[in-house]
Amino acid sequence: MLCTTVRSFSTFPKPTLPTPAQILYANKLFKQPAAFVKSIAHVEQAPKTIIPEVAFVGRSNVGKSTLINKLLNRKGLVKTSSKPGHTRLINFFSIGDQMHLVDMPGYGYRSREEWGESIMSYITTRDQLKRTFVLIDSTVGIKPADQQLFEYFDKLALSYQVILTKRDRISAKQFQENKEKIEADVFKDAICCYPQLLVSGQQRKGRKGVLQGTTIDEGIQDIRWAIVNAAGIYVPPQATPADIEN
Numbered sequence: 001m002l003c004t005t006v007r008s009f010s011t012f013p014k015p016t017l018p019t020p021a022q023i024l025y026a027n028k029l030f031k032q033p034a035a036f037v038k039s040i041a042h043v044e045q046a047p048k049t050i051i052p053e054v055a056f057v058g059r060s061n062v063g064k065s066t067l068i069n070k071l072l073n074r075k076g077l078v079k080t081s082s083k084p085g086h087t088r089l090i091n092f093f094s095i096g097d098q099m100h101l102v103d104m105p106g107y108g109y110r111s112r113e114e115w116g117e118s119i120m121s122y123i124t125t126r127d128q129l130k131r132t133f134v135l136i137d138s139t140v141g142i143k144p145a146d147q148q149l150f151e152y153f154d155k156l157a158l159s160y161q162v163i164l165t166k167r168d169r170i171s172a173k174q175f176q177e178n179k180e181k182i183e184a185d186v187f188k189d190a191i192c193c194y195p196q197l198l199v200s201g202q203q204r205k206g207r208k209g210v211l212q213g214t215t216i217d218e219g220i221q222d223i224r225w226a227i228v229n230a231a232g233i234y235v236p237p238q239a240t241p242a243d244i245e246n
């Protein structure tokens with residue numbers, strides 16, 4: 001059986017930060033035309049392509065749809081709402097026909113059973129799915145449903161990575177405290193989780209959106225690189241920005 005070893009947080013691998021060339025590559029890729037592909041209720045209806053996919057999951061209202069718009073530099077391509085439970089189907093968006101971003105309905109609003117059926121079968125059976133990004137609201141932290149999901153991913157050896165959202169809603173000090181707690185909770189037993197916690201947020205008017213020493217835009221760029229990397233695109237660490245431009 002896979003994933004039976006429990007590693008302590010102190011031995012969890014250190015994240016490898018993207019190089020300027022890798023970030024440039026990811027930003028260029030995300031400038032390609034983005035389009036809505038289709039909405040599905042069951043995995044059998046998913047696009048019959050071999051394009052690599054990454055999926056975004058998390059509690060209702062955590063900011064999944066908003067983040068996809070931000071990654072694609074589009075305002076209204078993905079429908080968002082201040083009311084939880086807005087996204088009801090599994091929605092596919094393409095970038096330059098090279099990759100699919102998959103927006104999922106949230107959990108924690110309607111029954112988990114209902115969420116579980118269609119989404120779990122997509123997550124567990126879809127070969128094209130290369131990584132699932134689990135969004136956690138940085139102002140709220142990890143809830144039992146998130147914890148259950150992490151355990152499920154680890155049990156099935158499915159790779160996932162955590163993105164902390166709504167960074168702009170709390171002070172730097174509060175964010176740091178919440179982040180450390182989330183980090184300790186996520187990595188305590190996780191063995192299939194990528195070690196870099198990613199961060200997103202909205203820019204606030206009249207205030208530079210700062211994320212742990214970097215800007216919100218830089219946080220979004222790191223997420224773009226993580227997606228490109230998950231899709232299996234390799235940009236060697238020794239590549240320079242000039243290599244990418246040429």
Ligand SMILES: Nc1nc2c(ncn2[C@@H]2O[C@H](COP(=O)(O)OP(=O)(O)OP(=O)(O)O)[C@@H](O)[C@H]2O)c(=O)[nH]1
Pocket residue numbers: 058059060061062063064065066067079080081082083084085086087088104105106107165166167168169200201202
């Ligand atoms: N301040 C702030 N608000 C955000 C952020 N991300 C999302 N929101 C707001 O949170 C609300 C929910 O965002 P959505 O993107 O629709 O959330 P979702 O996770 O797709 O929700 P469901 O589809 O219901 O599962 C909207 O009002 C967004 O404007 C963020 O980073 N900062």
Ligand SMILES: [Mg+2]
Pocket residue numbers: 064065066079080086087103104105106
């Ligand atoms: Mg949504």
